[in-house]
Amino acid sequence: MKLKGCLLLVSCAALFSQSTTVLAEETYKLRLAETWPTGMPLLDSTVQTFADDVEKMSNGRLTIRVDSANKHKAPLGVFDLVKSGQYDMGHTASYYYKGKVPNTLYFTTMPFGMTAMEQHAWYYYGGGKELMDKVYQPHNLLTFPGGNTGVQMGGWFREEIKSVDDLQNLKMRIPGFAGEVLARVGATPVNIPPAELYTSLERNTIDALEWVGPSLDLRMGFHKIAPYYYTGWHEPGSENMFLFNEEKFNSLPEDLQTILVSAMKNASFNMYIEATSMSTVNWASMLQDFPDIQVRSFPPEVLKALKKANDELLEEHAANDPLAKEIIESQRDFASKARAYTLISDYGYLETTKDL
Amino acid sequence: MKLKGCLLLVSCAALFSQSTTVLAEETYKLRLAETWPTGMPLLDSTVQTFADDVEKMSNGRLTIRVDSANKHKAPLGVFDLVKSGQYDMGHTASYYYKGKVPNTLYFTTMPFGMTAMEQHAWYYYGGGKELMDKVYQPHNLLTFPGGNTGVQMGGWFREEIKSVDDLQNLKMRIPGFAGEVLARVGATPVNIPPAELYTSLERNTIDALEWVGPSLDLRMGFHKIAPYYYTGWHEPGSENMFLFNEEKFNSLPEDLQTILVSAMKNASFNMYIEATSMSTVNWASMLQDFPDIQVRSFPPEVLKALKKANDELLEEHAANDPLAKEIIESQRDFASKARAYTLISDYGYLETTKDL
Structure with missing residues (x-):
């Protein structure tokens, strides 16, 4: 027998001088599938902390079993696992599913797009959430932000990139939309499983790769x-x-829904803070232990070519799909306003104080 | 009679086929004093949302009455109101209390100091929380981050500042430690109640002022x-x-403590996002409606003089107080590492893409 909200209500008033409600409380268990392997820093740990928080806040009424990719064997199949109800929840990244549902592309990060805080502002206050709902609701899926890495680095290269010519036939591990952008300017993007990345680079199977940033x-x-x-x-x-x-989600009592939403938002915030902290500490280690690391930015000519390819690809997406057009225009409009502010605030501060 | 955790535990097992615990639940009420006036955007609204979240997450077991400064009449007395137990909680800013407890100065923001994310990383992962606890625990106070405005603007000036000479005897509304820094380079910092700021500037009682940023x-x-x-x-x-x-805080059940901590962290995150969004939208309005606004940065000569004065003041604080020394050194050490990372991540991205 499934007990859905025990109806037994007993007033303590008869026993104590203060009125107190006694509620029989059902316990709930949710199963969560994450894209990440067991023990993956920053990602698996974010999900584990989230599950612990929910259990504590609900005083044990709601527990979440976290299954890593080692268990469910479908790291990039979390969308389907949750849609089908095999799992109640997932933790993954939206752009992994662009092959299945093209408009999921826009809700992780975009080349030349918004920074974490600009994107959060767009999501919560600029119409982003409503657009993401439009993409996911036909699949009976609700989505919630799940944690930011901050700006990811452009990657590790064996040779310096001085011009667009240096990108021709350059074999680089870079998945997703950014790979399409690079292909359009002449590079050869490839995807390689994480476990083989180091060896591929060492053996010259690839010339360059991007991963995350100093944090990972x-x-x-x-x-x-x-x-x-x-x-x-x-x-x-x-x-x-x-x-x-x-x-x-809708079958859960409202207080547990609110606890889940709060815990997910905390997980999102905390991952961004932890990523910043890990990058800070790890970058200091790398600078100290490997003084030969050369930080570079791509020359303006290269960035302009990448930006042009990026804009052309977005135009094509917008022309093919009205919802894609709506999302792309919403992001472009908000981003231009947000960047105008970022340039007088964060950028202005960093630019004017960096050489003091 | 004060009911402290109703001890009545009844198992539903006898009534239903699923074991369910019945807990008699006490309800709790907390009183919160905030520094802000009723209805103040961003600040009062952050606190109101926090109180609503707590009530929902606790299913009504914990309610928080928010008293604005209009009610308790002590906007900068929240520290004492909470220390004495007249209020259970407060929402305010640490640096308002530097006249009473000098080391509270360091836990809001510091001139030439860390950005919001750098500071969050320091607070949660770099020893900041432990140092803040050292300052507040002798007063039987616990503290939790309460929301960030992002980089605040350097203020509104009637005349352009081209050199340190232009700062001599400049009357500027700028409170706190930054006012001390400005005084040391020759300006005349004054403090003026918010309601009188516009008139003071209009009537030339002051030459300049800082407030927050486009958001407010x-x-x-x-x-x-x-x-x-x-x-x-x-x-x-x-x-x-x-x-x-x-x-x-310690008298509350553990689940309610966890709910409070989660809701406070969410409030902190959300205020930072909302501030970013408000600044984005308001800055776009200001640019459109007031094209005569001139964005400037202080010349390097001026910033160097301010930085020198700032460092001298910090040296004096550190020499006078071992805990101040510990805090200043912890911030300086973490900030230098965090900034090295910020410069290759956020700054690097903004710098190389701003003119594409």
């Missing part, structure tokens, strides 16, 4: 073989997401 | 009379705080 790059060791570390252009604020089976 | 400056109207708007140096990431009477 240090342990990968790429700096030992590809000393040119480029500043970012392709993932200026990658936000992961929580997925929820809509029917399952 | 637009409604004040300063741009109509002082067109030079300077980028920030003195408050690169102002974080408000929640204060809690320690005994009161």
Whole structure:
């Protein structure tokens, strides 16, 4: 027998001088599938902390079993696992599913797009959430921001990139939309499983790769073989997401829904803080232990070519799909206003104080 | 009779086929004093949302009565109101209390200090929280981050500042430590109640003032009379705080404590996002409606003089107080590492893409 909200209500008033309500409380269990392997820093740990928070806040009424990719074996199948109800929740990134649902592309990060805080402002106050709902609701999925890495670095290169010519036939591990952009300017984007990245770079199977940033790059060791570390252009604020089976979420009592939403938002915030902290500490280690690392930015000519390719691809997407057009225009409009403010605030502060 | 955790535990097992615990639940009421007036955008609204969240998450077991400064009449007395137990909680900013407890100065924002995310990383992962606890625990107060404004602007000036000479005897509304810094280079900092700021500037009682940034400056109207708007140096990431009477917090059940901590962290995150959004929208309005606004940065000569004065003042503080020394050194060490990362991530991205 499924007990849905025990109806037994007993007033303590007869026993105590203060009126107190006694509620029989059902306990709930949710299963969460995450894209990440067990123990992955920053990502798995964010999800584990989220599950602990929910259990504590609900005083044990709601527990969440977290299954890593080691268990469910479908790291990039979390969308389907949650849609079908095999799992109640997921933790993944939206752009992994662009092959299945093209408009999921826009809700992680975009090349030359918004930084984490600009994107958060767009999502919560600029219409972003409503557009993301339009993409996911036909699949009976609810989404919630799941944690930001901050600006991702442009990657590790064995040779310096001085012009667009240097990109011709350059074999680079860079997945997703950014790979399409690079292909359009003449590079050869490839995707390689994380476990094979170091060896591929070492054996010259690839010439370059991007991963995340100092937060997660240090342990990968790429700096030992590809000393040119480029500043970012392709993932200026990658936000992961929580997925929820809509029917399952709606079946929960309202207080547990609110607890879940609060805990997910905290997880999102905390991951961004933890990523910043890890990058700070790891970058200091890398600078100290590997003084040969060369930080570079792509020359303006290269960035202009990438931006042009990026804008052309977006135009094509917008021409093919009215919802894509709506999303692209909403992002472009908000981003231009947000960037105008960022340039007089964060950028202005950093620019004028960096050489004092 | 005070009912402290109703002890009546009844198992539903006898009634239903599923084991369910019945807990008699006490309800709790907390009183919160905020520094802000009723209806103040961004600040009062952050606290109201926090109180609503707590009530929903606790299913009504915990309610928070928010008293604005209009009610308790002590906007800058929240520290004492919570320490004495007249209120259980507060929402205010740490640096308002530097006259009473000098080391509270360091936990809002510091001139030439960390940005919001750098400071969050320091607070949560770099020892900041432990140092803040050292300052507040002797007063039986717990503190929690309470929301960031982002980089505050350097203020509105009627005349352009071209050199340190232009600062001599300049009457500027700028409170706190930044005022001390300005005084040391020859300006005359004054403090004026918010309601009198516009008139003071209009009637030449002051030559310049700083308030927050586009988020809250637009409604004040300063741009109509002082067109030079300077980028920030003195408050690169102002974080408000929640204060809690320690005994009161510890008397609450653990699940409600966790709910409170989660809701406070959400409030902190959300205020930063809302401030970014408000600044984005308001700055776009100001640019459109007041094309005469002139954005400027202080010349390097001026910033160097301010930085030198700032460092001298910090040296004096550190020499006078071992805990101040510990805090200043912890911030300086973490900030230098965090900034090295910020410069290759956020700054690198903004710098290389701003002219594409």
